[in-house]
Amino acid sequence: MPQLNGGGGDDLGANDELISFKDEGEQEEKISENVSSERDLDEVKSSLVNESENNSSSSDSEQTDRRPRPRPELESYEKQREYFAEALRRQQDGGFFKGPPYAGYPFLMIPDITNPYLSNGSLSPSTRTYLQMKWPLLDVPGTAALKDSRSPTPGHLSNKVPVVQHPHHVHPLTPLITYSNEHFSPGTPPSHLSPEILDPKTGIPRTPHPSELSPYYPLSPGAVGQIPHPLGWLVPHLVSSRFSPHMVHHPPHGLHQTGIPHPAIVSPAIKQEPSGDNTSSSTHGKPSMPVKKEEEKKPHVKKPLNAFMLYMKEMRAKVVAECTLKESAAINQILGRRWHSLSREEQAKYYELARKERQLHSQLYPGWSARDNYGKRKKRKRENKPDSPHESNFSPQPKKQCVPYLPSEKMCDSPTSSHGSMLDSPATPSAALASPAAPAATHSEQAQPLSLTTKPEGRAHHPHFPLPGKASGSSSTSSSSSTSTASHPSISLLTRPIPFTTLPPSLLSPSSPFHQAALHSHHALLQTQPLSLVTKSVE
DNA sequence: TATCCTTTGAAGTCT
């Protein structure tokens, strides 16, 4: 079993996390990635990605137009981000943080001022910007020092393009810093973090005066007042190793003492049941409904994100940038497939990150339970749809009209295979490279014929990567089965068809391998999954 | 305006 030694020296028992395993679909994807016909697409896609990553100079219209424009509320952070970008650049120039990829702790996640966890605040892809920097680097120079014509601002740090957490630039574990306090325990600053900070004028790393640097929260009070510190909500916790963990102590609306909301706290005033009772604040202490009052006063602490959610947040922008698709459902399908196409090592990073986020979450909110959020949402959709006897007989998860989604996905999510290609092509080098630790499994799964269900086994625990903890495997399997029953590893389905217009004309050509693959897949779908296609009709 | 859709995973409840 691969060691999840991410984070190096992490004492959190990284190995207890489980890794989900790719199903046959993954293999298909990887195989198909090397199909020559797809290579061009890959190149195109990678160019797109690179362009967004490099951001910068290229003002090329087409790509630029497709990039999500920076949201107004984000603009206000541009300077700040540029500063961090510059800081990063300087640090890199100085040879800092050139260590192993897992030296991911000198990163800071910069949330938007608006609470990214607020249900009403749209979380932009750049909501979390992970910046590689030294921990104490919180001194804020003038913006003039931010610009450095000598080198372009790293694209992934720019606000002008969707922030893509590129693995080459940012380790997936970096978001952990937003929650983790283990590395900032008072009195024991991370050893890899130099006490130096950048001189605001020269940009040269300097050793701060003790008076201006708190060991744990080096941001000077003045700076705090000037800009919201990205970790502002976390700082109080970092400052005190015995921070009051109970939500009860949090000021209303999930604000910390700093006034900066914790990402996981959603004010009931903002996210609450549409009960219509919004006058809680003014009518405090009404004895008539004490219980309800208490509940309303309780900040809504969101669940910590799981590995896939973290992955989604990181990769969504990238997928969106690559595709013309905009429906999140479609994007999520692609992301789901990409998730399965990740190597175990890559997944392990996210599992590790998720695990640490959970741990930190539990530290921050010891009394919190997922149960607290039960019923907070509007009633979940199709819970009561099983009434239809026909559907229940045919499909455990009634779905709306299923439409093959392969073409779009194929375009956007290169990995999606055409079955023909998969069968014709050998495992690709890239696949082997992508998942060096699972070559054998790859082979065994490649040969798998079309299957109606991706997950049952795809999500089963990998023989070499046993899932930890409770019956998460069965749990996840069962949970996913509801939605994946009708899905095929290579044929994703959407209740709404993805318009073919999302595909470039070249791919729509009948001679296009993608077109062929789509037809092939569609045909296979019709043959193998007739039931899934009828699931919806009755409503 | 609120909910649905869609994904995976964690954690809850239910049988």
Added chain:
DNA sequence: AGACTTCAAAGGATA
């Protein structure tokens, strides 16, 4: 213990 349900993010689509 296992099956099942809910929620976490996201944002366009839909009612």
